[in-house]
Amino acid sequence: MIANLTPSLPPPRPGGGDPTPEQEAAVERMVRRFYERGLADTVLGPTFFEHINEWEPHIALVRDFWLGAIHGGTRYRGNAFAPHMKVDFEPEAFAHWLDCFERSAHECLAPEDAAVAVRVARHMATSFRSGLFPFTDANGRPARKPG
């Protein structure tokens, strides 16, 4: 078994490796539902619309990220955190993001897969939040820059 060197992700589950076509289809449905919800969301919609220009390659990339997180395997080899450094949004966006994500995961995935996805999403949202907003402004709100 390959060592898990990405501490933000749980180790692949036993049997993880190549996802089945059914697993892949379910995860892709989840990603599409997530972006449908996100684009309709007043906080997330404008950000997604501004930054994501090529939708199909983006959906395939994010599908591969979630396939790895839920079922194991190494199809996604990117750095999920880095692109967010140039995306301008407020810390409140995380609650909207998680709400859209969790509803889509429960709707599209088997319950045990949805539970893994939600656990990873909450963990990564927390670490993205502290990585992107490490400071506190004069009003005590998380901030990207020193106040």
Ligand code: HEM
């Ligand atoms: C407020 C919360 C978030 C917002 C507004 C947001 C927005 C975005 C945007 C606009 C992109 C496209 C960036 C680009 O291509 O230039 C992106 C990429 C991505 N996001 Fe998020 N995101 C959020 C949270 C998260 C979280 C918590 C996760 C993981 C659990 C995540 C996973 C990803 C992945 C895997 C990509 C593709 C990265 C790559 O290019 O390799 N995002 N996000």
